[in-house]
Amino acid sequence: MSTTNKFSFVNPNKVPFFYGYIVLFIGTIGVWASIPGQTVGVSVFTDPVKDALGLTRNQFSNAYMIGTFMSSFFVARAGVLFDKYGARYVAFFAAIFLAISLLLASVSVSISEFFKTLFNNTSWIIPFSVISLLFFMIRFSGQGVLTMASRNMIMIWFDKNRGKVNALSSVAVSLGFSSSPILLNRLIDDHGWQLSWQLIAICLLIFSFFILQFYRNNPEDFNMIPDGSKIIEDKVKIKKVEHQFTLKEAKETRAFWVFGLTLAFNSFFITGFTFHIVSIFANHDYSKSEAISIFLPISIIAISVGTLFNILSDYVRQKILLYLMLFSGLLATVGLLLLGNSIRIYLLVIGLGGMGGMFSVINAVSWPRYYGRLHLGAITGKIMSFLVIASAIAPSLFSYSYTTLGSYSYISYLNIIFLITLIIASIKAKNPQ
Structure with a gap:
């Protein structure tokens, strides 16, 4: 347990109720935190970013496609890492990587201008390549890894009540995702798209600390079973699926x-x-x-x-x-x-x-x-x-x-x-x- 609780001040065994409900709460926030990497979060930035980079709508759409497509080759590998290291560390590094990606995206125009000067080339290919790479980083860490790790963690802590618990999480996620375009649009109107991405990145870095504190991989790591804080004893038979598929x-x-x-x-x-x-x-x-x-x-x-x-x-x-x-x-x-x-x-x-x-x-x-x-x-x-x-x-x-x-x-x-x-x-x- 000392290893699974490393770097944290929170001990699940000392919580007066089943720790899975804390997992439900913090995991749902983790899915919210992936919004900057989701289409609903990126689409609000489409017009100001493409105009700043001097790209057409088709070029910007293609950059989004290439970046997202590239990320798909690495998401499956991240799933293997999830099985090996658990939700806690995978989500922690995903949140940090997403924050860094947004910080770089906020200065994408400056990065493009640097390479234009370096190669003495003003072609649209340079900003297109820059934003494609940044889309890869944003989509991989946000839509891919952070979402997967947070959702899987919640499902692992529950069994018989998995559907009911997911109902609560899904309502919160739906409300968060549906309201995010309005909030992000207001943020852009008030502070501009560059500072907006920077502010979101700071929030993600802060959230990564809470991931270390509250994310936990499995109830069994703390001598618990899914759905309740009941201590595992030899006489307790835990219901298992017939086969654990690879x-x-x-x-x-x-x-x-x-x-x-x-x-x-x-x-x-x-x-x-x-x-x-x-x-x-x-x-x-x-x-x-x-x-x-x-x-x-x-x-x-x-x-x-x-x-x-x-x-x-x-x-x-x-x-x-x-x-x-x-x-x-x-x-x-x-x-x-x-x-x-x-x-x-x-x-x-x-x-x-x-x-x-x-x-x-x-x-x-x-x-x-x-x-x-x-x-x-x-x-x-x-x-x-x-x-x-x-x-x-x-x-x-x-x-x-x-x-x-x-x-x-x-x-x-x-x-x-x-x-x-x-x-x-x-x-x-x-x-x-």
């Missing part, structure tokens, strides 16, 4: 790919839609304020759906939740394809809200239930790489669909084909336990 074994099951690709679709659709939401709605004669306003009802639906089905996930089969998420994806895709009047907007809003709510359930609860806790980092790290790749290519595919083919509708056609394929494949996707 990543290799998990990849041999159909459920791994069907669930993973369904989650990746959500990441693809949400990222591409959010990145170009103003342009998408402008093509149907909606104003910017009208476009942004749909996030509120989407959040309300996502929170309601997520809360309900997180609780129900403790009692129902995960496959039912999968079908609900795929159906929500179809609603959202059809809503985008037929966007033009209020009824079709309702389809889009309901679909996005339902898909977002189900994502919070499946992405957290399914993996430990299907494959166990022992190799959870490696498995969820691989799944996170799917999500990162999907979010990497989405902005550019949405952008080229419009700029080259003249409409966002072609993305919807592609999405419908993909979803129907997943629905057919999911028929034989079973719980490997």
Whole structure:
């Protein structure tokens, strides 16, 4: 226990209640802390940063795609490190790395000018390369590692109540993510994009101290069991899954790919839609304020759906939740394809809200239930790489669909084909336990 509690003043065994609830609280804040590395946090900085760097929207979208795509190759490795060293150290270094990345991003214009002078070249390739590398650092540490470590830690501390606990965390995360664009936009308006990133970086450095103090890897490290502070004794039988799957074994099951690709679709659709939401709605004669306003009802639906089905996930089969998420994806895709009047907007809003709510359930609860806790980092790290790749290519595919083919509708056609394929494949996707 001395090793697992190193550098901390907090002893979980001396807390008067189950320490898992502290893990729930601090882990949820850890997911909040990843917002600067999420699309919802980056998109607010898009216009001022691209203008400062002298990049076009397509160039900036491509830089985002390249940086995010590069990060996907390292996220799976971070999952292995999670299994080896635990959430505490992985999240600690992820928060510091994200802070450093934001500090460098805040001076990206100066870095670009330095290299322009050094190479005596004023080409757009230099700022493009600089921001691509910075996007890699931001997306890897924020969207990838910090999110994975914080969410997995919460799931490891609970078993029977995993769905109920995830309901609480998901509500808080949804509220934080939905309100973050407004708060970040206000921060940029008041202090500019450079100082805003610097202030966020300082907050992350402070939070890294709290990670060391309160993050803990496993209840067993402190002679506890998931769901309660009951001390482990020989006569106590702890319920375990039948088999602790390795990543290799998990990849041999159909459920791994069907669930993973369904989650990746959500990441693809949400990222591409959010990145170009103003342009998408402008093509149907909606104003910017009208476009942004749909996030509120989407959040309300996502929170309601997520809360309900997180609780129900403790009692129902995960496959039912999968079908609900795929159906929500179809609603959202059809809503985008037929966007033009209020009824079709309702389809889009309901679909996005339902898909977002189900994502919070499946992405957290399914993996430990299907494959166990022992190799959870490696498995969820691989799944996170799917999500990162999907979010990497989405902005550019949405952008080229419009700029080259003249409409966002072609993305919807592609999405419908993909979803129907997943629905057919999911028929034989079973719980490997």
